Every structure is written in structure tokens, then in C-alpha cells.
Amino acid sequence: MDTGDGLRIDFPHRELLDQILDKWSLSVLDELCERPCRFNELRRSVPQVTQKSLTATLRRLERNGVIDREVVSTRPVAVRYRITPLGKTLRAPVEVLLAWAAENTPAISRARDAFDAREDASGS
Amino acid sequence: MDTGDGLRIDFPHRELLDQILDKWSLSVLDELCERPCRFNELRRSVPQVTQKSLTATLRRLERNGVIDREVVSTRPVAVRYRITPLGKTLRAPVEVLLAWAAENTPAISRARDAFDAREDASGS
DNA sequence: CTGTATCCTCTACGATACTG
DNA sequence: CAGTATCGTAGAGGATACAG
Numbered sequence: 001m002d003t004g005d006g007l008r009i010d011f012p013h014r015e016l017l018d019q020i021l022d023k024w025s026l027s028v029l030d031e032l033c034e035r036p037c038r039f040n041e042l043r044r045s046v047p048q049v050t051q052k053s054l055t056a057t058l059r060r061l062e063r064n065g066v067i068d069r070e071v072v073s074t075r076p077v078a079v080r081y082r083i084t085p086l087g088k089t090l091r092a093p094v095e096v097l098l099a100w101a102a103e104n105t106p107a108i109s110r111a112r113d114a115f116d117a118r119e120d121a122s123g124s
Numbered sequence: 125m126d127t128g129d130g131l132r133i134d135f136p137h138r139e140l141l142d143q144i145l146d147k148w149s150l151s152v153l154d155e156l157c158e159r160p161c162r163f164n165e166l167r168r169s170v171p172q173v174t175q176k177s178l179t180a181t182l183r184r185l186e187r188n189g190v191i192d193r194e195v196v197s198t199r200p201v202a203v204r205y206r207i208t209p210l211g212k213t214l215r216a217p218v219e220v221l222l223a224w225a226a227e228n229t230p231a232i233s234r235a236r237d238a239f240d241a242r243e244d245a246s247g248s
Numbered sequence: 249c250t251g252t253a254t255c256c257t258c259t260a261c262g263a264t265a266c267t268g
Numbered sequence: 269c270a271g272t273a274t275c276g277t278a279g280a281g282g283a284t285a286c287a288g
Contacts, residue, residue, distance in 0.1 A: 011151045013225035016232065021145060023281085027135045039250055050282055055251065065235025076249045077288085086231055093217075093224040100217040101137035107210055108140065111189025147261085163270050174262055179271065200269045201268085 019064055024049050024057045026094065029083065032067055033091055036082040066090055143188055148173050148181045150218065153207065156191055157215055160206040190214055 019025075027046045031037055037045070043054060058081060061067040066087035072078040143149075148170060155161055155169045167178060182205060185191040190211035196202040 011154070013222060013229070014147070014150070016225050016229070017145065017221070021141065023138070026138070030135070051251075052253095052283090053281060056281085063236055063239040064232050065239075071250095074249095077251090079250060086228060086235070089228065090224060093221045096220045097141070097217045098137060100214060101140050104210060104213065105137070105140070108188050111210070112187055115187040115189075175271070176263090176273095177261060180261090195270095198269095201271095203270060 016064070019060050020066065020090065021094075022057070022060070024053060025061060028054075028057055028061065029066065029087065029090065029094070032081055032083040033088070036080050038081070039079050042081065061087075140188070143184050144190065144214065145218075146181070146184070148177060149185060152178075152181055152185065153190065153211065153214065153218070156205055156207045157212070160204050162205070163203050166205065185211075 020029075024046060027049070028042060031042060031045045039054070039058075042058075043049065043051070046054070049057070058067065058069070062069050066084055068082045068084050070080045070082070072080060151170045151173070152166060155166060161169065163178070163182075166182075167173065167175065170178070173181070182191065182193070186193050190208055192206045192208050194204045194206070196204065
């Protein structure tokens with residue numbers, strides 16, 4: 001299946017998940033759930049993101065309707081990003097997933113350690 | 125932050141989500157939630173995945189403790205993949221996320237159409 | 249301040265061939 | 269049957285410079 005975005009889809013909603021759970025989106029959404037932010041405020045909140053990637057992330061989230069972009073035509077211009085009602089509904093499912101991750105991090109760490117130990121043993 | 129996997133982490137559990145929600149993992153986990161599968165059964169269940177990618181996906185999931193790999197030393201060998209108890213606990217959170225996606229697909233489609241229409245208008 | 253525009257690197261992934 | 273090995277490509281994303 002081809003979505004026209006050049007993506008092959010095998011699983012229902014895979015493309016959508018890619019757009020809203022991508023590298024920087026959760027950080028941005030997390031911040032915008034707290035308060036509306038301007039572009040450079042977001043940069044400071046997520047120090048590792050580059051300008052280019054932040055712009056791309058914001059455009060993608062805006063296109064999917066989870067955030068909203070308002071240009072204030074002052075001089076120099078100000079841009080205010082906000083979470084939308086649709087965006088707010090995304091918070092709960094994401095929290096559920098993050099809660100799972102937090103809760104199971106110890107078990108996962110043990111699994112990784114065990115796996116890596118097996119690898120080392122068979123590799124030597 | 126560097127995890128030793130060469131990944132920069134900005135958001136809690138980002139690396140873990142990348143390993144478990146990646147391109148093919150949900151398809152594989154979905155299948156293994158139904159029944160244990162052998163390697164080629166999985167290939168048939170997920171026809172678009174290549175042998176190489178399926179192997180990589182299975183190793184990653186195994187390392188994180190959500191699936192289990194059992195080698196049956198017959199001739200030729202058989203390999204049985206199964207979901208683990210930990211893997212089963214992942215199902216509910218993922219279902220919540222997919223339910224959100226299913227429920228909001230119409231709203232997201234409308235948002236995309238509106239965004240694209242705006243783009244076209246300003247671009248011309 | 250809020251972006252574009254280039255360039256460049258690095259990794260994910262597919263295609264294909266081969267192996268125990 | 270269940271992989272590994274090798275090669276090639278496309279795209280994500282960083283660094284940097286420039287612009288309205």
C-alpha cells in the first residue's frame with residue numbers, strides 16, 4: 001500500500017504513528033500541553049533539537065491537527081504554538097504508553113542484560 | 125545523553141519506544157499475540173517485510189524481553205517465536221494508542237486537507 | 249525572531265546471493 | 269528452514285549560512 005507520502009504501510013495507522021510519535025514530537029507536545037510557546041521557547045525547552053528539525057516537527061504536528069500556529073504580525077514577528085483540542089486527546093494514550101515504559105524499565109533492563117550476556121557467551 | 129547505542133535521548137523512554145514501536149514490531153507482536161509462530165510463518169503474515177528486517181526486528185524484540193525464541197534442534201531446524209508475559213502487558217497500551225488513532229482518523233484527515241489547501245493557496 | 253536553503257553524514261532498509 | 273553477508277539507495281537529521 002502506498003499513501004502518496006512515499007510510505008509503505010503494513011500495519012493500520014503506522015504512518016500516523018510515525019508522524020506523531022517521531023523523534024521530537026513527544027517533547028514538543030509535552031511542552032505545549034503545559035502552555036502555549038513561541039518558537040524559541042520551544043528550542044530552549046528541547047535543547048538538542050536543531051532549528052530545522054523543530055520546524056519540520058511543528059509543521060507535521062500542525063498538519064495533523066494536534067497543534068495550532070498563530071502568527072502575530074509585530075516587528076519582528078512572533079509565532080505562538082498551542083495544543084489543539086484534538087492534540088489534548090492524544091495526551092492520555094501517550095501517558096498510558098509512557099507509564100508502561102516506566103513501569104517495565106527494570107524488567108526490560110534485565111532482559112537486555114541477559115540477552116547481551118548470552119550473546120557474549122556464544123560469541124567467545 | 126548517550127545510551128551507548130549511539131542514540132541521543134531527549135525524552136524519557138524515547139529509545140525504548142523506538143525499539144518497540146518501530147516499523148515492523150507492531151505487526152509482529154500482533155501476530156505473536158494470536159499464536160506462537162515460526163520464522164516463515166511470520167514472513168507470510170507480514171508479506172512486505174524482508175528476511176533481513178524481520179530477523180533484526182525479532183532480535184530487537186527478543187533483547188527487550190517481549191518475545192521469546194526457542195530453537196528446536198530437528199533437521200532442518202525449527203524456530204518458535206512466542207510472546208512473553210512482559211510482551212503481553214504491552215498489548216493494552218498499544219491498543220489504547222491504536223484506538224485513539226482509529227477514532228481520530230477522520231479529524232486528522234480533515235486537518236490535513238485543510239492544511240494542504242492552505243499551503244496550495246499560499247503557494248500559488 | 250522565525251524561519252529557508254544547502255550541504256553532508258549516517259543509518260535504516262531493500263535486493264540479492266549464499267550457508268548450516 | 270532459518271538465517272548471514274554484502275551491496276546499494278533513499279531519507280532523516282545535523283551543521284552552517286542566509287533572509288524576511
